[in-house]
Amino acid sequence: MHNLLDFLQKYHHWFxxxxxxxxxxxxxxxxxxxQGSVWLSSANRVAGQFYEMESGVTSxxxxxxxxxELTLRNFYLERQVDQLRRLYTDITKDTTVEERNQxxxxxxxKLIPAKVVSNSINKPDNLMTINxxxxxxxxxxxxxxxxxxxxxxxxxxxxxxxxxxxxLNANSSRISCAIRNRDYFGYLHWxxxxxxxxxxxxxPRHAHFKKGEWVVTSGYSSIFPSGVLVGQIEKxxxxxxxxxxxxxxxxxxxxxxxxxxxxxSDKTISERVKLIEAARDSIxxxxx
Amino acid sequence: xSLDLLKRLGLFVVLCVxxxxxxxxxxxxxxxxxxxxxxxxxxxxxxxxxWAILLWCFALGLAIDVFSNTPGLAAGSMTLIGAIQPYLLExxxxxxxxxxxxxxxxxxxxxxxxxxxxxxxxxxxxxFFALExxxxxxxxxxxxxxxxxxxxxLLLILAIESVRTR
Numbered sequence: 356m357h358n359l360l361d362f363l364q365k366y367h368h369w370f371x372x373x374x375x376x377x378x379x380x381x382x383x384x385x386x387x388x389x390q391g392s393v394w395l396s397s398a399n400r401v402a403g404q405f406y407e408m409e410s411g412v413t414s415x416x417x418x419x420x421x422x423x424e425l426t427l428r429n430f431y432l433e434r435q436v437d438q439l440r441r442l443y444t445d446i447t448k449d450t451t452v453e454e455r456n457q458x459x460x461x462x463x464x465k466l467i468p469a470k471v472v473s474n475s476i477n478k479p480d481n482l483m484t485i486n487x488x489x490x491x492x493x494x495x496x497x498x499x500x501x502x503x504x505x506x507x508x509x510x511x512x513x514x515x516x517x518x519x520x521x522x523l524n525a526n527s528s529r530i531s532c533a534i535r536n537r538d539y540f541g542y543l544h545w546x547x548x549x550x551x552x553x554x555x556x557x558x559p560r561h562a563h564f565k566k567g568e569w570v571v572t573s574g575y576s577s578i579f580p581s582g583v584l585v586g587q588i589e590k591x592x593x594x595x596x597x598x599x600x601x602x603x604x605x606x607x608x609x610x611x612x613x614x615x616x617x618x619x620s621d622k623t624i625s626e627r628v629k630l631i632e633a634a635r636d637s638i639x640x641x642x643x
Numbered sequence: 644x645s646l647d648l649l650k651r652l653g654l655f656v657v658l659c660v661x662x663x664x665x666x667x668x669x670x671x672x673x674x675x676x677x678x679x680x681x682x683x684x685x686x687x688x689x690x691x692x693x694w695a696i697l698l699w700c701f702a703l704g705l706a707i708d709v710f711s712n713t714p715g716l717a718a719g720s721m722t723l724i725g726a727i728q729p730y731l732l733e734x735x736x737x738x739x740x741x742x743x744x745x746x747x748x749x750x751x752x753x754x755x756x757x758x759x760x761x762x763x764x765x766x767x768x769x770x771f772f773a774l775e776x777x778x779x780x781x782x783x784x785x786x787x788x789x790x791x792x793x794x795x796x797l798l799l800i801l802a803i804e805s806v807r808t809r
Contacts, residue, residue, distance in 0.1 A: 367694060368726075371694050371697050371698070372697055372722060372725070375697055375698075376722055379704070380719060381715070382708075382714040382718065383719060383774060406710075
């Protein structure tokens with residue numbers, strides 16, 4: 356008996372070793388089918404929380420990409436909502452032909468996601484640089500929008516970067532826009548100062564609208580498709596010559612934290628430019 | 644003693660976190676995984692109670708297993724290391740060294756430390772991948788995985804050890 360106890364004392368770690376190996380062996384063979392154990396897998400609470408923290412950190416680093424995708428998605432959905440709204444109002448009036456044309460018109464646009472690399476909002480002539488250029492298909496006079504609304508128009512293009520004249524440019528920016536569902540149109544003009552407020556000028560005096568209604572792009576130019584958000588009507592003034600209204604609009608785009616934008620590329624733009632030039636030429640010929 | 648325990652505990656947590664968050668995501672050439680936590684098993688000083696080594700190693704292996712969904716795999720292999728380490732260490736310590744000699748490059752010398760680590764790591768990797776591959780046995784693949792992981796782990800441990808001794 357004494358000898359046995361001595362033996363156990365001397366070699367107790369070997370027994371422990373065998374015991375632990377047996378435990379691991381049992382775990383290995385019993386639980387390794389993935390759904391086996393809740394306690395000894397990452398399904399348990401501690402491990403779960405740990406991994407949640409980890410994914411919290413790692414997902415932070417993929418946020419930029421997610422953002423970009425969401426911007427694009429948002430833009431698409433907004434366009435869709437606008438089309439559907441128009442479709443609905445027009446269906447009740449039973450004029451769907453125009454709508455079909457409109458949808459076809461929409462498919463002419465190609466969207467190029469881009470990132471704002473530099474931006475200013477505190478000068479009267481603000482400019483913005485985005486990280487897509489000629490190599491990505493960006494051309495001069497293309498429209499730029501973000502998920503929340505209109506941003507500006509491409510002004511200069513290099514191989515990999517472009518300069519955009521944002522709506523916040525007091526001297527150069529004139530974006531054609533209209534009051535949603537009313538179709539009275541004017542142009543967006545910013546006068547400097549507060550980067551959240553701009554004015555829509557040339558709204559005819561006979562127009563009916565309410566404060567709080569949305570102003571969207573009109574789609575009359577080839578730069579923006581119709582229905583891209585511009586802002587919400589805050590106040591109404593008479594224009595200086597008294598012939599039209601001037602609307603104070605709260606811009607839906609927050610230019611101060613703009614990061615992901617979309618360049619709206621119109622595939623038919625060159626065709627249109629040619630047509631307009633041809634028309635000018637013919638007028639000139641007639642004049643001669 | 645309690646300071647030693649705290650240091651062990653610290654090393655335990657750090658190795659767990661590093662292994663789970665970083666090293667488990669590395670699969671070099673789709674086969675080599677750095678298994679840094681063996682470092683924990685290598686560094687028990689001379690005459691550390693053998694049962695404690697076994698329990699520590701088992702606990703670390705289990706912790707790793709819980710997070711990587713392989714219950715028993717790392718625990719079994721680590722326990723094996725815990726059993727071998729004190730005996731293997733006796734072969735490497737210089738004759739006239741103190742009772743609780745630390746295991747590091749400084750105390751053992753580069754050559755001896757490297758050999759000791761290499762043997763332990765290789766045994767661990769062979770056991771680890773043998774257990775892992777138990778169901779789909781492919782000995783060439785097993786050997787490549789084990790050896791490449793062992794080499795990667797050894798390099799990592801030597802790098803860390805040389806930084807620590809400096």
